[in-house]
Amino acid sequence: MQSNQPKLSFWQIWNVSFGFLGVQFGFALQNANVSRILSDLGADLHSLSLFWLVAPVMGLLVQPIVGAASDRTWNRLGRRRPFILGGAILAAVGMFLMPNAPLFVAFMAPMIFGALMLALMDASFNVCFQPFRSLVSDMVPAEQRNIGYSIQSLLINIGAVIGSLLPFVLTNVVGLSNTANAGEVAPSVVWAFYLGATILLGSVLWTVIRTKEYSPSQYYQYKGVDPKLAEAEAAHKAPLKDRLTQFFALVVNMPTTMKQLAVVQFFSWFALFIMWVYTMPAITQHIWGIDKQWFDPDYIAQVGMVPDAVIAAKGAAGDWVGILFAAYSVFAAVFSVFLAKLADTFGRKFIYSTSLLLGGISYVSFLAFQDLTPVDVNLLITQVTVPAGAVDLLLPMIGIGIAWAAILAMPYAMLAGALPPNKTGVYMGIFNFTVALPQIVSGLVAGWILSSVFDNDAKYIIVVAGVSMICGAIAVFFVKEHKAAPLVNEEGEVI
Template structure:
């Protein structure tokens, strides 16, 4: 007999997701600075998307495995928390090591070391992400699901704001250098990664030791599962072939809602991947007026790079942190209202409308070119940047709205259609809809940029805007369903 799952207090909802603040802090540092780091270590412009393939490939491999494992794990720490803790420790290690790639030059080329640490961070972030999503689904009753995922979205974006802006603060407030010699990483970025690793680990420890997962018998009762049958299934010893057969069977029988959301996910994450990879070169070229040739490693080796170009790249890289912090800030604000809006006018309307706004915002990048020097008071410091850079804060509002919806709405729409005994593995399978569009984008975006746009990166941002609008239209194909206990 199914028991009524207890409602969580506000602070319980908060604590369940608090570790996500630190995980996203680290992820935001990576998103805003990985292209910068890899460029400093010697990557050319059109190959950046290939290096970024590490992230979705890690997600594709890691999340389904971790999801299935966490569904079958019950120990003193609980069901999901052991994986969250292990992922956080590994991610913190990668964050400490990646910006120090040049120190290991005697053992391995800095570029290769940087990519390996990027892979370690991404694998570790994915070990954290998937169980966190499932933890909210496990702990939060259906009537609080909009609130639970909205709080998670809020915390994600608070972490992203701090993580994105940190290198800028370390340069303009603390006084660390934001420029780097060839083959090295700027000191401001190095220290940002150190701080990010510390925050990540600390916040995850808070969730792990302050959240008490339900005991198996209580969890099964709350989800309407037959405890004896579940225990019998868990006790079965299966060969690798049987496990793979079962996994692919689950993919074939996945809920219709998941299949319908896949198209939305494809276009929205295709757009996001472009933004993360190419915003830095896009605004360096389009807003700071740095010519395309200054992104060609072969050309850079043949000339002495002027100090003005080095300074412009450093300033643009810092400003990307401000822009990414801005969209995360606006996403955090929108997250506060997201649950109430979804309850009032429906998830699909809120989700689609948010994606339309985000797509238009990407396209508007093209119209903000203005090289006029402008002094900006950021409260913590004053900086002089091109007027176009300041104006780009406007489209960040729309991108933030889209980002908040992407973080919360698909999971809120999906959770009710998943069998409670397979939530983890299905959340992992659902990550395919995040990883695959990024892989497709990584394999194609560099060629599109080089051969269609002559390495003028602002035009690839236009492509992301069109993709986001397509995602908005695809939302209306999604049909939501009520919670099920098992597909078997």
């Protein structure tokens, strides 16, 4: 018999998600700097998106497995916390090693080593992501779900702000160099990854230590699950073939809300993947005025050296990407504070759709900002000289930040009520397909579109991202929300 799940205090909800701050810190460092690292190590614009495929592929493979495993796990650490802690440790190892790719040249090409460390980091981040999502669903009662995922979104964006800004701060405040010759990684990026790994581990340990998960009996009671049925299901070890059959049955029979949200997710994450991969070359070309030929390894090999002015511009543009990504994360964090109240007042669908629309318009507006006039910018912690167009790009970051906050919270808040309580983990893992697959598609086609349609003029691929996000805004209105979901068996059938 189901009984009312106790409400959590603000700080209890905060502690549940606090580790996500560190995980997102590491993820933001990756998003803002991996294209920069791989480009310096020798990747061309067309192949950048192919290297980035590692991230969604790892999510596609890891999250459903971890989701199903965490549904069945009950030990001294709890249900979700063992996976969160293990993933954080492995992610930290990858973050320490990736910027040191040139040191391993005796064993393999630095670019290949960098790609392997990217795979390790992404696999580890995904081991953390899914259990964190499920932990909120487990611990936070239904009536607090909007605020639960909004706090998680706030913490994610605080981590993203700090992570995105760190290389810039290390260059302009601490004094580390932000430039790198071919085959090397800038010192500011190297030390940013070291600090990111440390913060990631510290914040995850906070959640692991400060959050006590419910015991099996408490969880079953609060979620209305038959303990005998759940224990028998967890104890049953079906053959691999049967487990795969059962898994695909769950995919086929996923809740209707989940299928409809998948369409929205496709357009949203298709756009985000383009932004993360191509913002650095886009603003280097469009705002700093660097010719696209300096992103072609064959051309660079032909001329024999890269001019100092181009190296400096790439370093400055790379740092400014961190500023832009931090800016949209700041706006996302601010919007997250009001997101739950807005969703309660105007409805999740309206807020979600409007947010995506603003994000799409903001991407398209990149074309309007091209002013190479140098201006002095006071960032409080330091003063820098950048093209005026770079400063103007802070304006569309408002809309992108609003869209990002909604993407992090609204789909999960809309989905959680439609999931069977005894299958939350595995369905949250399956839902990650809707995050990973559009990124895989984007990775496969974006590089081709950029080279074949736009002749490597990267600003136009950002416009493609905007059109995709607007399509996502339209798709939101076709989603039908459900407040509660029945229990299902392994075959995805209602019981």
